[in-house]
Amino acid sequence: MNIKQYMQEMGQKARLASRAIAKADTGLKNKALxxxxxxxxxARPILAAENEKDLANGRNxxxxxxxxxxxxxxxxxIDTMIEGLRQVAAxxxxxxxxxxxxxxxxxxxLGKMRVPLGVIGIIYESRPNVTVEAASxxxxxxxxxxxxxxSEAIHSNQAIARCIAQGLAAADLPAATVQVVETTDRAAVGELITMPEFVDVIVPRxxxxxxxxxSKDASVPVIKHLDGICxxxxxxxxxxxxxxxxxxxxKTHRYGTCNTMETLLVAESVAAxxxxxxAEEYTAKGVELRGCEKTRAILADAIPATEEDWSTEYLAPILAIKVVSSADEAIDHINDFGSHHTDAIVTENYTLARRFLAEVDSSSVMINASTRFADGFEYGLGAEIGISTDKIHARGPVGLEGLTSRKYVVFGDGHIRD
Amino acid sequence: MNIKQYMQEMGQKARLASRAIAKADTGLKNKALxxxxxxxxxARPILAAENEKDLANGRNxxxxxxxxxxxxxxxxxIDTMIEGLRQVAAxxxxxxxxxxxxxxxxxxxLGKMRVPLGVIGIIYESRPNVTVEAASxxxxxxxxxxxxxxSEAIHSNQAIARCIAQGLAAADLPAATVQVVETTDRAAVGELITMPEFVDVIVPRxxxxxxxxxSKDASVPVIKHLDGICxxxxxxxxxxxxxxxxxxxxKTHRYGTCNTMETLLVAESVAAxxxxxxAEEYTAKGVELRGCEKTRAILADAIPATEEDWSTEYLAPILAIKVVSSADEAIDHINDFGSHHTDAIVTENYTLARRFLAEVDSSSVMINASTRFADGFEYGLGAEIGISTDKIHARGPVGLEGLTSRKYVVFGDGHIRD
Known part of the structure; x- marks a missing residue:
């Protein structure tokens, strides 16, 4: 069987299973989780053994x-995966x-009813725990x-998939509700993202x-998360x-997360x-500072920032700093160079705070709070499949709701249109 | 200037204008409308004269x-366009x-704030009144x-665009808030749908x-409406x-609309x-009936239906009829052959009505009501940019809300993450 047939068959099974799981009641779904x-x-010993195969291959x-x-x-x-399943069940x-x-x-x-999207395709990289998070x-x-x-996690992922299959079986839900692609052939991804008849949305992580x-090659909608230039x-x-x-x-709570600040903007009159x-705090924590000319007039040790710094997601202990002459300049800078992820203002000014909220075109806009709060758990979604930088459908942290759609329902009593 | 440059410039202007219109207050927007x-x-005389140019070209x-x-x-x-503008203002x-x-x-x-999408690209065919509807x-x-x-409506569209420009000017809103592409070169469409930096979503009508x-060629999200096989x-x-x-x-209220029934399913025990x-009513109205074998055993005059009939949107006085042995068969038929647009059940059975609502995967699902109700005006949206057959973002009739997005807003008082 070639890859196309293999993926098509998987898609067909998923489509069928999606109808069963769409109508499964809450109790059954929780039982499976x-x-x-x-x-x-x-399965801890088996998981460890299968994971060791992947690790050994990785080292080789x-x-x-x-x-x-x-x-x-x-x-x-593994503890975290187990705890995550229990949280999703709750x-x-x-x-x-x-x-x-x-x-x-x-x-x-007339009303609106929340319903599943149907079949979701998830494409992810090395972390095998995503298998459980996404499936749940x-x-x-x-x-x-x-x-x-x-492909480097294939043994771990399959071992986890067998545990999920046991969970589905315990609740009498179809095995094809959760399928893990068993080939490492890259062509499988190309097929998965171009089967609109079987897959409703793709989430790349x-x-x-x-x-x-x-995103470029998919023929179905993609819920995507690009940069976090906050x-x-x-x-x-x-x-x-x-x-x-x-x-x-x-900046310093964590360096590698997408909601970490990458550029600091400071009003000219308070910059000095x-x-x-x-600078004292950043330097103590080993953060490299890159500043505009006005910043460097105050912080002589800062490295000169180039145009490129304004649109770079460092994911590292590096911070770009720009002194701006007005709130307008700050808002324009954020809308021009940011990634529409998360941006915050610190101000006591009521009118400006309202303006910043309305005019900054980002998935999370904050007043007097750290950008680090932009997170599914902090927002109370209970879990997170990702943070969307798209504007349509789900925007910002995506939890269960982002995997659903709302259809119209109409209740009549023999009503017809005149 | 080539088409690419022309469209890019238009895109840049639209992006800039989108920031101004995003923060324009309700009064100004209504004033422009x-x-x-x-x-x-x-402009009635001018509109008539410009429209006559298009009509003359069309006849030639x-x-x-x-x-x-x-x-x-x-x-x-023109009356309808004027009335539509006043309704949207209201x-x-x-x-x-x-x-x-x-x-x-x-x-x-934490809260969620409704905000504009940014820049919308609308691609439509011959009806010039869409220019006003979509713009408003x-x-x-x-x-x-x-x-x-x-291209066949180019003179009419430009005359309408000049009226919209007057409206925008009266409210001091940027002229580039509403731009009409002035070239009939087809390459303009190709450019419009592949400028993600300037256009946030495309609505083809x-x-x-x-x-x-x-949909195939766009590199930005498309809010689309394919068939209505109801x-x-x-x-x-x-x-x-x-x-x-x-x-x-x-079936017979209107034949050419997307929410018109195309296939009738009838439970075997009541078919006779x-x-x-x-059949008596349909025949009196000149509707051609195409039936499955069991239908033809009851209605001898019906034409034999082929497999293709189940997935055809006739938009004409033709109806496919299938006798089914159970509600399950009806639900499966709808999910397999329908277009997920609008489907209705007629029943007095409480349990089955609930099942039909949950299990039929369509943008509108109805009990004891005509499919013809699936419409932005009937649903109280006030106006409609189209009916989406997509599942993500807007589903079903799309009004103002479908042209917006919701971002997270966070209010703090110096809050940081532990």
């Missing part, structure tokens, strides 16, 4: 230590919710899913390269204590006061 | 009478609405728009061929009076009773 958690717990193929780390199914990673079921029920002048009663969110939201993990490739703007009416706390937290305070 | 209505009213180029009809800006069509402004405001355990206050919805929802109408072409299922527990009323209305009643 909890039984998967138990199966993972029982010269994978770097960061990649090997992400590949490792340590006991702690979340409210989004499916079937009916809202906006109203009678129309014609006499029909798709299952709870009533979707079938086809998972295509990185991984580096920007993967996401751009998938800003904090310290206004001339900022409370400087808050400003320092927030700007330090947004606040930048030295900040 | 009402001033456009007045400008159209004052041998356009058929249906196409010439759609092209004609009769006084009645609609509530969706922009800025904040919902779901809650405090999170971290202390931040985009403007009210705070978006800039680039309109690309059919027209025949299936246009929509498929645009069903009515008459259950064995249907009230047959309601069934006849609904099945007649769904209800089909002759229906």
């Amino acid at each position: 909890l039984a998967t958690a138990d199966a993972l717990d029982a 193929n010269g994978l770097d230590s960061a990649l090997l780390d992400r590949l490792a199914l340590t006991p702690k990673v 979340l409210p079921d989004p499916i079937g919710e009916i809202t906006d029920m109203n009678f129309r002048p014609s006499g029909i009663q 969110l798709c299952l709870k939201s009533g979707n079938a899913v086809i998972l295509r993990g990185g 991984g580096g920007k390269g993967l996401i751009e490739r998938v 800003h904090v703007y310290i206004d001339d009416q900022a409370d400087l204590d808050k400003a320092v706390k927030i700007a330090v937290n947004a 006061k606040v930048l030295p305070l900040l | 009402l001033a456009t209505a007045d400008a159209l009213d004052a 180029n041998g356009l058929d009478s249906a196409l010439l009809d759609r092209l004609a800006l009769t006084p009645k069509v 609609l509530p402004d969706p922009i800025g609405e904040i919902t779901d405001m809650n405090f999170r355990p971290s202390g931040i206050q 919805l985009c403007l009210k929802s705070g978006n800039a728009v680039i309109l690309r109408g059919g 027209g025949g299936k061929g246009l929509i498929e072409r645009v 069903h009515v299922y008459i259950d064995d527990q249907a009230d047959l009076d309601k069934a006849v009323k609904i099945a007649v209305n769904a 009773k209800v089909l002759p009643l229906l």
Whole structure:
């Protein structure tokens, strides 16, 4: 069987399973999730052995230590997977919710019902725990899913898939609700993203390269997350204590996350006061500072920033700093150079705070809070399949709701149109 | 200037204008809409003259009478455009609405704010009144728009565009908020749908061929409407009076609309009773009946239906009829052969009605009501940019809300993440 046939068959099975899982009740879905958690717990020795095969292959193929780390199914990673399944089971079921029920002048009663999308395709890279996270969110939201993990994690992913299959069987749900692609052939991805008859939406999780490739070639909608070039703007009416706390937290709480600040904007009239305070903290934490000319007039040690710095996601202890002459310049800079992910203002000015909220075109816009809060768990979504930088459908952190759609439902009593 | 440069420049202007219109207050947007209505009213002689140029060209180029009809800006069509503008001005402004405001355990206050998408590209065919309809919805929802109408309506569209420009000027809004592509070169469409830096979403309005072409080649999201293969299922527990009323209305109220029934499904145990009643009404209205074998055993005059009939959108006085042995078969048939647009059941059975609502995967699912109700005006959206057969973002009739997005807003007081 060639790859095309293999993927088509998988797609057909997923489409069929999607109808069963769409109508499965909440209790059954939770039963499958909890039984998967138990199966993972029982399979620890097998998971370790299968993961060791991937790690050994990785070492032989010269994978770097960061990649090997992400590949490792340590006991702690397994604990987190189990805990995650239990948390998803505890979340409210989004499916079937009916809202906006109203009678129309014609006499029909109209509402909107939340329903699954159908079949989700997930494409991800080395971390095998994504297999469980993604499967659990798709299952709870009533979707079938086809998972295509990185080839370097193939043994781990298949071992996890067998645990999920046990969980589905325990709840009498179709095995094809969660399918893991078993070939490492790259052509499988090309097929998965071009089967609109079987797959309703694709969620790529991984580096920007993967996401751009998938978006370019997909013939179905893609929920994507590109860069996080996040800003904090310290206004001339900022409370400087808050400003320092927030700007330090947004940059240094974690360096590798997409909601980490990459560029700091500072109002000219407070720059001389606040930048030295900040520089002291950043320098103590080993953050490299790159500044515009006005910044360097205050912080002599800062490296000159180039135009490229304004549109770079460092994911590292590096910060670009720009002094701006007005809030307008700050807002324009964010809209021009940012990635529409998460941006914050620090100000005590009511009117400007309202303007910043309305005019900054990002998936999360914040007043007097650290950009690091832009996260599915912090937002109370319970879990997160990713953070969308798209504007349509899901925007910002995507939880169960982002894997659903709302259809219209009409209740009549023999009503016809005049 | 070549087409690429021309479209890029238009895109740049639209992007800039989108920031101004995004923050324009409701009063200004309404002022522009009402001033456009007045400008159209004052321009009736000019509109007639420019439209006559298009009609003359159309006649010379041998356009058929249906196409010439759609092209004609009769006084009645102009009245409708003016009335439409006033209705859109009277609609509530969706922009800025904040919902779901809650405090999170971290202390931040989280909400979701409705905001414009940014720049919308609309591609449509012969009807020049779409220029006003689409522009008014985009403007009210705070978006800039680039309109690309059919080349056969170019003079009419430009005359309408000048009225819109007057309306925008009266409210001091940027002229580039609404731009009409002035070249009839087809390459302009190719450019418009591949400028993600300037255009956020494309809405094609027209025949299936246009929509498929645009969807295939676009590099930005497309809100699309493909076929409407709608069903009515008459259950064995249907009230047959309601069934006849609904099945007649769904087919014969209008033949050319996407929410018209194309296939009728009838439960076997009531077929012998209800089909002759229906056939009498359909025959009186000149509807051609095509039936499965069981249908033809009851209605001897029906033409044999082929497999192709189940997936054909006739848009004509033709109806396919299938007798089914169970509600399951009806639901499966709808999900397999329908276009996920609008489907209705006629039944008095509570349990089955609930099942049909949950299991039929269509943008509108109805109980005891005619499919003809699936319409933006009937649903109270006030206006409609189209009916989406997509599952993500907007599904079903798309009004102002479908042209917006929701971003997260976070209110803090110096909050940082631990």
